[in-house]
Amino acid sequence: GQQVMQIPQYQHVQEGEDFTTYCNSSTTLSNIQWYKQRPGGHPVFLIQLVKSGEVKKQKRLTFQFGEAKKNSSLHITATQTTDVGTYFCAGSMLTFGGGTRLMVKP
Amino acid sequence: DADVTQTPRNRITKTGKRIMLECSQTKGHDRMYWYRQDPGLGLRLIYYSFDVKDINKGEISDGYSVSRQAQAKFSLSLESAIPNQTALYFCATSPGWGGPRETQYFGPGTRLLVL
Numbered sequence: 001g002q003q004v005m006q007i008p009q010y011q012h013v014q015e016g017e018d019f020t021t022y023c024n025s026s027t028t029l030s031n032i033q034w035y036k037q038r039p040g041g042h043p044v045f046l047i048q049l050v051k052s053g054e055v056k057k058q059k060r061l062t063f064q065f066g067e068a069k070k071n072s073s074l075h076i077t078a079t080q081t082t083d084v085g086t087y088f089c090a091g092s093m094l095t096f097g098g099g100t101r102l103m104v105k106p
Numbered sequence: 107d108a109d110v111t112q113t114p115r116n117r118i119t120k121t122g123k124r125i126m127l128e129c130s131q132t133k134g135h136d137r138m139y140w141y142r143q144d145p146g147l148g149l150r151l152i153y154y155s156f157d158v159k160d161i162n163k164g165e166i167s168d169g170y171s172v173s174r175q176a177q178a179k180f181s182l183s184l185e186s187a188i189p190n191q192t193a194l195y196f197c198a199t200s201p202g203w204g205g206p207r208e209t210q211y212f213g214p215g216t217r218l219l220v221l
Contacts, residue, residue: 035210041214042196044212094154
């Protein structure tokens with residue numbers, strides 16, 4: 001079955017530094033979704049990517065979908081303490097990556 | 107989202123007990139899901155339902171059962187709870203299949219401790 005892997009599992013950054021999490025699938029994806037889960041909260045949808053090579057931006061967040069539609073990345077520029085949480089990618093077969101937990105030191 | 111509610115929010119039970127976790131939604135979505143979250147393991151799919159008459163096993167269905175009582179209600183049961191079922195359980199819904207209809211909306215979660 002489809003497997004989705006995310007790296008790194010954890011990331012500590014100083015406020016203002018950039019952050020990137022990577023998502024890799026064992027199979028080609030029809031689309032990929034990204035979710036954010038704040039500490040003590042539930043996953044909340046951020047964005048969906050559908051097209052090969054697609055790049056979407058949401059303020060300081062940049063999402064990319066690989067040309068082969070087997071990988072994706074989320075990049076946060078100049079992290080803030082409000083970015084703290086776990087970021088998950090999800091493949092098209094209800095398969096979530098293990099998540100990357102982002103911790104930001106003020 | 108407040109549109110997806112889960113009860114109870116926290117539950118402590120003993121090994122061997124039967125318990126039920128309930129999920130209700132007011133979003134009018136046909137599709138509902140149950141996930142389990144363990145530290146470092148992300149979200150793993152237990153069961154999913156594409157409509158009232160359609161129930162499917164997910165990645166980790168052993169030890170669990172579900173009931174879709176109505177479009178708005180999807181319950182998860184642990185017939186005989188065991189300690190390694192201690193986890194955070196999420197219910198989610200989605201409108202359908204394809205593109206933005208696959209976006210999932212999660213409930214607040216139920217924290218279960220099996221002693």
